[in-house]
Amino acid sequence: MGEPAIAAEFLYHLRIAVLGISGIVLLSMSWLRSVGAYRPLWMQLVAYGLLLGIAVVEGVLTLRRRSWGGARWAGVALALAASVLSCLSLPTGTPTTAADWAFGSVGWIGVVLLLDRPMVQLVLFLGAHWAITAVNLVLSGPVDEGAVLNFVSGSLGTIGFPLACGVAATALRATAGDAEAARRQTEDIRHSERVAARTAQALQDSYAGLAGSAGPLLRGLADGSLDSNDPDVRRDCWIEAARMRRLFVETDDVPNQLVHELRQYVDTAERRRVRAEMSSYGTAVDPPPEVRLALGNFPLPVLAGARSWARVTVVFTSEFVSVQVIGDCGAIDLPRPGDTAATGAAAGIEIGSFLDADDDTLLMEAKWRRTGRSPS
Template sequence: MTETRAQLERGLRIATLLVAVLTVDVLGMINLWRHAGTYEPLAAQVVAAALLTAVLATEAVLVGRRRPWGALRRPAIAVVLAAAALSYLALPQNRTSSTVDWIFGAANWVGLVVLLDRPFRTVLLFLGTHEALALGNLLLFHDVTRSSLARFATGSVTVFGLPLCLAVMATVLGRIARQADEAARKLERVRTAEAVASAAHRRRTQRFAELAGTTVPLLEGLADGSLKPSDPLVQRNSAIEAARMRRLFAETDTVENPLLHELRHCADVADRKGVEVELDARGQWPVPPVAVRRDLTDAALTALATADSWARVTVVGSDTLVSVNVVADCDEHVTAEPATGGVRVETFNGNGTVWMEARWEPS
């Protein structure tokens, strides 16, 4: 439920509660004490008024705590109807739906307070039950005359009609609020989809920019024939660029350990060439930023992509140091300088074997 809808429903509850309090505890009490001497007995009317006041007090507490009636709703309606029946039984002869019958125009509002957030048919059923109690009291315990029936019908116009109008308004406002909620959710979904599409476009643009300096020239050379696929240097560069692309795609994956995940993708390129790759990890370490992970994996990526038959990658980490070591039987080469200042790379070549280490110390 949106904040606007919650405020709207709470405001309607408060307004209905104020009307009910005015009807029961002000107008109802004035009529009750004005005709106190005519009730048989008076205590029945006092108890009925106390029951209705207790229901209204409960609603005031629930509104203050912003809570619905929940499991208390049915007992509350039972209390309202019981109070009405008790009051009707103590009415003087031929006083139904008159000013002496104070509860006729009070119990309906108390019931509406309890059922305001329920479906319209539920409110209609309660109001009909309340009318049936009053009519049954008239038919069973009082003299039925044309004037008494006319008085009952006239009183029912306001007793039944006014709460019914408020229930209709509450139903309409609830429908409008639900439609507003749905429209807000649809708008949020559209905005989210646009944000996702925009982010995906930015990622694609960024990826293309990152590959433009190395991969694109290689592809253009192969396309226009200036580079020969049979050239060992072209094959070596193609393997390196393939590993970089695999790493680039792996950077967007949501995994627990991104560094190992990207190294596995780099190793997959070597594995497809028939190179025997061993990847080992020891310890635990914080997740390095993307730029740091690229510097840590660049040395391993190059060695894995150019290895002849075997390669071993070891990742050792802690809270203060992350080290990526690679040993492979590949050609001697010089690695690029790390782009981030916190990464150091060392390389040793000899006897057809290359050993590289990239170290990062988290600040």
């Protein structure tokens, strides 16, 4: 479960191969050729049943792509118990011969149980199985040179092959882990490139929008067609100055870009002696760039028209992002959700307002729902 995706897939197919080898070894039933020599026979039957049962459980788990979990250690104990039972009922002088079928089978069952575990655990298991057979060889009768050579040569296959399979599995996991890390790195690079492209496009759109709104204003002031003492002109100049300041910080590396950009507007409002405040609540997660632009521009009319005070509040929840602004600006023209200039063509932004006519306090809220659905 904790393996990287590529390693887990490789290990799954290796698991099928090891199960196939174990099944072929067990189903060959080589012990039937010596069934009349075992004393008592029931020990061999129990040993064979234990190993076959482990193989069947492994087959079911493999089909379901499940692991043994903590039950693997019970399987390890049963496999070693099968090794002991088989040794106890072998005829004298037959350890490591054709009658000792468990010597060549138990090791593969160990690989089945410990394929996805550290290599040292498989080595310990195979060592325990090898030691059980060696002790039985010594205790079962006189040990001559032929018996020792037969035991050593038999160990090369019955212990060496499962051990080699474990080494291959360890190397495969390491290689697949490197491949998965390289894949994630490549994906991160691609994601960074996509983000950079979107950021560059957003900056280009922002500069284009600023040129379209600030350009006529500057030309009007230059040719005298606009009066710098006109409150509406002064408000428009303040709005363009705030937008320009936001544009300068658009590429800053900060935890939350929306809050960072809104602070620029609040700071700009303070420069014209408005008591402006800002607060945010919830876990800050930036919306898409076009939505962030729309939410960021939303408080500008209130901040620009506020006479003495204003407050901006940003609320982040798992369902929506809300930007609320309140100030003593009186009645102003409200942006409409379908207005491209007001919302940056960002679908799903709801706008509401409340005006207290007694003190000219205006409360406005823009809410973007994370589902992306447009309000009905």
